[in-house]
Amino acid sequence: MTMDGYGLLLLIPVMMVLAALPSTSVALVVVRSARLGVAHGLWVAAGIVVADLLFAVLALWGMTELAQQLGGVFTLVRIAAGVWLVWFGITLIRSRGTALKAESINGSSKTVSFLAGLAVTLGDIKAIVFYASLFPLFVDMHTPDAMDLVAVLLITVFSVGGVKAVYALLAERITRHGNPGSQQPLSLVAGASMIGAGTWLVARP
Template sequence: MTFLGSLSLFLAMIALAALPSSSVALVVVRSATRGVRHGIATSLGIAVGDLIFVAFAVAGLVAMTEAMGVSFAMMRYAAAAYLFWFGISLLRNETAAINGAGADGRGGGLWISFAAGILLTLGDVKAILFYAALFPLFIDLTAMTFINVALIAAITLIAVAGVKIAYAMTAATIARASHGWPYRPAARRVAGGAMIAAAGALALKS
């Protein structure tokens, strides 16, 4: 890959990672309600999901997604189920503390945040379209070397995880600053409703 091609890919992935989406919403809410570590874990899960798509793109994404159509659908439904469950937990547990489990212990550990990030990414139709249609515009998939693959993986990890972690840290900071804010319960209800709506939208995607 040329320097210009690498830079173009890096900037494109930063821009796409920064766009408001269900993955951004999950990172923000997870970080604000469970602490920045969970936001970072979710961010890394999302980045790993993108790395899987990079591997698929190099190996022939279109053919693999067709062959794994049922599996991708199952991952999308699993991600939707997690978003729905998390939304319900927000609605039912309005007194959960930042950086800790809720009063009823709901929310799950870091590995759940990480897995949720992976599942949400692998079930995202837009991600599949990007790596199938737009990704080849930046790189020549027919002339891949080990160095090129390693470079693309590094670009993906830095761009995607970097942007999502920035969201996570910002959300956690705002959440801590709003401690004692009288509208905090209402904000949690809005976040819970948003997670449930995102779950419905994800489940209905074709």
């Protein structure tokens, strides 16, 4: 796998634009950051990045077919992620009239935020096929090179993680400087979005 500097530079904005598109993972980052603080949004982003790195490695090593054969495992992960999102959405709606207390924020598990981001991303087995289709546009997949492999993985971390982190920071800042009365509709809209996303994850083929 060889990659020239031009291909390297071109892959970065492409990955960043794709990471910025509205999606379930973006919604999860925004909701966790807005409701529990920016640290939770960043932990969700970390989970997303770890899952994307796994998909990228499988795609780069030509293991797309193997991943598809293990689709049953990813289906279980997808269903679990969907159920969690529905539960989280219901919790948001039920708590829309209750102000978050500092102790409840501090006591919330960042591990849950990380696992949520990981599960939501792993639930999309088609992402491996996407990476397998995207990387050949920028990388010569016929002559593997360790340095180029590391470069692609670093680009994935920088692009995906960087964009999700920006979402987390913006969500937390908007919530912190916004009208306290806006918390209730925010929770209602966010909760409904989580329930819809979770239902879609569970029901889709």
